[in-house]
Amino acid sequence: MNRWSKIVSRKTLTILGMNSGTSADGVDLAVIRLTVGKWSPKIMVLDGAMVPFSPRLKTDLEKLIGQSAVEVADLARAHMAFGMHLGQTARRFLDRRRLKVDLIASHGQTIGHFPGRKKSFGLSVGATVQLGDGSAIAAETGLPVVSDFRAADIAAGGEGAPLTPFVNHLLFGARTRSRIVVNMGGIANYSYHPAGGSPEDIRGGDCGPGNTLSDLAARLLFHKPYDRGGRIARTGTPIEEVIAGIEKANARRGRSAGREQFDIDLFARLVFTARRRRGTNADIVASIMEATAGLIHRSLKPYLADERLEAVYLTGGGRKNQFLRQRLCACLSPCSVLPIETLGFDGDLLEAVSFAVLGGCFVTGIPSSLPQITGTHTMAIGGKLSLPPERRPNKSHRRGSKQPGKTADTRIK
Structure with a gap:
């Protein structure tokens, strides 16, 4: 049985939720324990923190948010770089708090939300864009990652927001x-x-x-x-x-x-x-x-x-x-x-807790989109799974060429 199969079969999951809100001032992190109950999951918040962005990273994000014209290459690199940043932030947080989790649920940073339907490739569609590639987070942390929570709702006819109700x-x-x-x-x-x-x-x-x-x-x-x-x-x-x-x-x-x-x-x-x-x-x-x-x-x-x-x-x-x-x-x-x-809840961490819960809903197959709120045609299961690369004992196969103890520069170029 592979690692993901073991996670899916568990009745109790420990999940790190991550969210960077519309204000783009930092990353909220929250660790929860989610137990699958007979009627609904039971949720316990274990730990959390807010890690502010550096002035340089915040400036780089502000240059992208809401812009109508962005170079495709710049956007693609930013998506990967910000995912690496989120992964490194998650790894440091878990190491310092000596926490072990089963998976990470990351919302990322919204840089554009376009729920209004317009023609593209002959089809009428809405869209939303969140920075922070799930595979990059998985590679940095060695953990499974659930991300891109809004796409399923939009694909089912909704606007992709709000998801927290x-x-x-x-x-x-x-x-x-x-x-x-x-x-x-x-x-x-x-x-x-x-x-x-x-x-x-x-x-x-x-x-x-x-x-x-x-x-x-x-x-x-x-x-x-x-x-x-x-x-x-x-x-x-x-x-x-x-x-x-x-x-x-x-x-x-x-x-x-x-x-x-x-x-x-x-x-x-x-x-x-x-x-x-x-x-x-x-x-x-x-x-x-x-x-x-x-x-x-x-x-x-x-x-x-x-x-x-x-x-x-x-x-x-x-x-x-x-x-x-x-x-x-x-x-x-x-x-x-x-x-x-x-x-009894920390208002600074509630959105990070929410995406941790939505990550648990993805694992357990619980739909979380509400038609009466987002306009979706059906209750969709939000999220996409990214698995970490297999670890190999040969040093030549280790990720990247970073020296031990050093962190890559993931500023958005």
């Missing part, structure tokens, strides 16, 4: 209480879990910009990586025309969103609008925050009347923005708005 159902679904989970990453998304509901009862989707526009404004207008705690937004006054511009851009998308909808071109138009109204830089950031909170409220409004709704739980980096949280509390009142830590 099914995992949120496994983690946070309750028999007697309804819950809403809002992920405030680069793009904000939500999932609603009615009391005692099945996967078919879950509702969810993307809300609009999470941190994408506010981070862009902080960088270009204030030379800061982000608006820490909402301190800048707190000093500004929202401008209705700027808010309307964001809402208009959000209305053009389908079920899911990407940074392509909230890019530098939109930001330039928002600045132009603000200047016509004699708005300050702080007013622009305040307008973005107000629009973000308003679009989240608009998405959640149909579920706030649920008498068994316990709370709205926030995850992702945006939950640390006190000003945005206050605006959400005001919009969603009298519903409680709480950090996901209230339920």
Whole structure:
């Protein structure tokens, strides 16, 4: 029996999940133990960390994200190089924590999300692009890797996002209480879990910009990586025309969103609008925050009347923005708005945990795409398998020509 056959036959799996979010600031890693149960898998989080990107790597990624024109050779090399980077990061993390896992589940870094159907080779198709070749990760770590989770959903007619509502159902679904989970990453998304509901009862989707526009404004207008705690937004006054511009851009998308909808071109138009109204830089950031909170409220409004709704739980980096949280509390009142830590989970690691769980779903054959959320025609099993190369005792057959103790330069060229 080969290694993969042994993994598939196990009732308990230890999985390392990896995710680089829309903000492209680092890699989140989470190790889980997944036990296949009679009705649904049991999940225990064992360890986790966030490893920030170097300034050089972050700059290289930003050059690719959302670009309409990229050299094919550059993209192919970036896919392989970033996979090597992820593999080396995983190996160092596992070695330092002295952890052993059965496999790695890697989402990679989204650099383009194009769910809208357009003609290609005579067929109408959507697409999504995540950097980080699974075979490169497998070669660096010597472990099986499940990656490319969104393609199966798109191939089945969906938009490939969001994928985490099914995992949120496994983690946070309750028999007697309804819950809403809002992920405030680069793009904000939500999932609603009615009391005692099945996967078919879950509702969810993307809300609009999470941190994408506010981070862009902080960088270009204030030379800061982000608006820490909402301190800048707190000093500004929202401008209705700027808010309307964001809402208009959000209305053009389908079920899911990407940074392509909230890019530098939109930001330039928002600045132009603000200047016509004699708005300050702080007013622009305040307008973005107000629009973000308003679009989240608009998405959640149909579920706030649920008498068994316990709370709205926030995850992702945006939950640390006190000003945005206050605006959400005001919009969603009298519903409680709480950090996901209230339920015993680290909000910084939840997406890495989610992809670890999705990796386990791939191994055990559990479909994870939800038609009512992504638009897929059927519940697809997401992921593709990459196996590591066979190890040979002869030194001449070892991977590459690196000297022991040295790490290859995997900066994206």
